[in-house]
Amino acid sequence: MEKKSLSILIFLATIIAITIPLAMLTSGAATDNFDTNVSVGNTAPVINWVNDSVGLSPNEGSTRIIQIQMNVTDDNGVSDINTSDCYMNLTKSGETTRTSNICYSTSNTSNTQWIECNITIYWYEKPGEWVITAYATDDAGSTDTNDTSNFTMGDADYIDVINASITFSGSPGDANVGPSNIIINNTGNQNYTGIDLTAQNLTGASSSDNIGASQFTVNITDGSGNGQSLSHNSAVSITSAVLNRGPGASGEEELFFYVDIPSGIANDEYSAGSNWLIDPTGN
Secondary structure, three states, rough: OOOHHHHHHHHHHHHHHHHHHHHHHOOOOOOOOOOOOOOOOOOOEEEEEEEOEEEOOOOOEEEEEEEEEEEOOOOOHHEEOHHHHHHEEEEEOOOOOOEEEEEEEEEOOOEEEEEEEEEEEEOOOOOEEEEEEEEEEEEOEEEEEEEEEEEEEOOOOOEEEEEOOOOOOOOOOOOOOOEEEEEEEEEEOOOEEEEEEEEOOOOEEEOOEOOOOHHHHEEEOOOOOOOEEEEOOEEEEOOOEEOOOOOOOHHEEEEEEEEEOOOOOOOOEEEEEEOEEEEEEEE
């Protein structure tokens, strides 16, 4: 029994030894090849942050350049961000949109760029919250927009008096001498619905005579010689005088003055001891 079992085992081993090389030989067919491609798409830039803590007032009667920052991330790398096509604007309902005239990189990491934009604002910009809209573009033309932040436009409470003196020439007893005029410009961003004028008495340079403030009248229409009488050291609200914000006639008011020279006063130069005061009201 033991011999028989041994011969069977040997026989099986012989078959295995012969069969394995045959299987290897039959797998050697002709070869071919194929391409392998991986398509990697562009990733659009993302505006992660826009500075919404900015708040400034316009300059008096002029322009002002403000700077607002944002940061832009692009998974394709910071070099893929097209800084020249990144910009911002400020918008408010009923107002002119203000757009940045230049944006530039201030610093960057491997895939994030900090960008600062310069925007010019004008003296008459309406105070309050303006929406900041930031735009970013990469070299492939993909874009992102962020309008979640605001800019606070502060108050600019300014006026400017042109021809800041009035001069008259006449004789004692002359009435409605004039007119002499001044122009008031609104050089800020407030709307004034009225103008108060505080006048002062005039005193002779070499005499004790005077010309009272009540001898003067003012109007905004010219030519008539009529108007409202003024009062010494007391504000008088000038009828129909307004100063709206904005360029041009809406932000300008012209006042015309006349004087009745009292009879019997000395020939002299008369002047006020204090300047007259213009006070716009109702903003």
